[in-house]
Structures are given as structure tokens and as C-alpha cells.
Amino acid sequence: xxxxxxxxxxxxxxxxxxxxxxxxxxxxxxxxxxxxxxxxxxxxxxxxxxxxxxxxxxxxxxxxxxxxxxxxxxxxx
Amino acid sequence: xxxxxxxxxxxxxxxxxxxxxxxxxxxxxxxxxxxxxxxxxxxxxxxxxxxxxxxxxxxxxxxxxxxxxxxxxxxxxxxxxxxxxxxxxxxxxxxxxxxxxxxxxxxxxxxxxxxxxxxxxxxxxxxxxxxxxxxxxxxxxxxxxxxxxxxxxx
Numbered sequence: 669x670x671x672x673x674x675x676x677x678x679x680x681x682x683x684x685x686x687x688x689x690x691x692x693x694x695x696x697x698x699x700x701x702x703x704x705x706x707x708x709x710x711x712x713x714x715x716x717x718x719x720x721x722x723x724x725x726x727x728x729x730x731x732x733x734x735x736x737x738x739x740x741x742x743x744x745x
Numbered sequence: 746x747x748x749x750x751x752x753x754x755x756x757x758x759x760x761x762x763x764x765x766x767x768x769x770x771x772x773x774x775x776x777x778x779x780x781x782x783x784x785x786x787x788x789x790x791x792x793x794x795x796x797x798x799x800x801x802x803x804x805x806x807x808x809x810x811x812x813x814x815x816x817x818x819x820x821x822x823x824x825x826x827x828x829x830x831x832x833x834x835x836x837x838x839x840x841x842x843x844x845x846x847x848x849x850x851x852x853x854x855x856x857x858x859x860x861x862x863x864x865x866x867x868x869x870x871x872x873x874x875x876x877x878x879x880x881x882x883x884x885x886x887x888x889x890x891x892x893x894x895x896x897x898x899x
Contacts, residue, residue, distance in 0.1 A: 675796055676866035677877040718864070721799040737796055737864070741879035744793065744800075744824055744865025745777055745836055745856055 697726040748804035760839035763821040769841035771848040777836040796864040
């Protein structure tokens, strides 16, 4: 299984801070497309993805037990 | 620990103490505080949220970038999360270097990088509503499409 983490405004849109899904073998891009189908309000175009706490690219492939985090534009400082 | 995400009020002196060294001839501190008025809007309070383990890693990474760019620099960064009131300290950056120019430059670099690569988000509470800053209402998420120098030492 994979844990998907959502933060800030994304969390409000899906009404949860995480989801558990089996995504092994899929690319980041495919996962984003699936999420978009289920939650059409998610502004995933402006969201970066992290796999196991490192920024990932759209064609990176997700492995078993990877933690996927969706990082909306940051506003710390 | 020089790089912290904290839930309690920040004590600036702790960051300074971490960077003081016999090599240092200058220490600069940047203190980011919660501002009440932005344009015509009045902020009542703020809430910061972080992806804490990744945020800590990214702060450490900024520290490494600084050490590469500025010889003999020492860096400490604390960012607070949770609810903050007006005038509360949200972030402190302390940098020491042998000479003052480097300390100023490196400190400025740190805050700019925080705003690019560290997964921390701010929610503003105004008199008439609330909003996550940097959210989907912005037409452009990042000026260049994505944070500059993600996972690289520029």
C-alpha cells in the first residue's frame, strides 16, 4: 500500500489529510490523473509531488510502500 | 539540532548560540514576524502547517547549500508551526561567517530558499474570511513553474 499525504488547501478539498491506495508501478503523472478524476477540484497542475520526502518528477515510478506527498505552492517564512 | 520545525514560541538566542564560533566575526539574524496589515487587509492570526520531516530535511539542505557557497558559514533555522498571533515570530535564521558581508548575503539566501523549497504553508485569517496562501487561486504557482534548484545545489 501507499500512503498519500495532502496539505494546506488540498486537505480541505478532499476532506482528509491522507489516503491509502495501492499505486505500485504507476507513474506520478498517472496517479495525478486518477486523483483528478475522483476530485476534479484538486489543482494538481500547480502541485509538486514528493516521494519519500524528496521532490519527484512526473515520470517517476511509485514503488511499494512509498509515501507520496502532494506539495501545493509553499508559503513559509 | 540546527534545523527545527517547532510548535512553541521561538527563542532567538538559541539560534544565535548555535552559530557562534571562534571562527566567526559576524552573526546575522533574520526574524520573520506576523504582520497585521497587508494592503487593505487586516490579519487576525495565522496558522502555519508543515510536512515536518521533509521541511526539516529541506532546511538542512539550505544549510548545506550555504556552507558550499560561503566558506566557514554556520547556520541555524527554526520555523514555527501552528497558530500564531500578530507580532509572533514565525521564523528565525542565524548565520555566522568570518566576515560580515558573507553573513548578510547568506542569511538573505536562506529566507529566499525557504520560500521556494520548504514544504510549509500559511493560512491567513482575516476579519472577513480565511485563505491558504499560495493556493489554487494564484494563477501561477511558482514564478518559474517549479521551485528553483529543487534537490540540487545551485
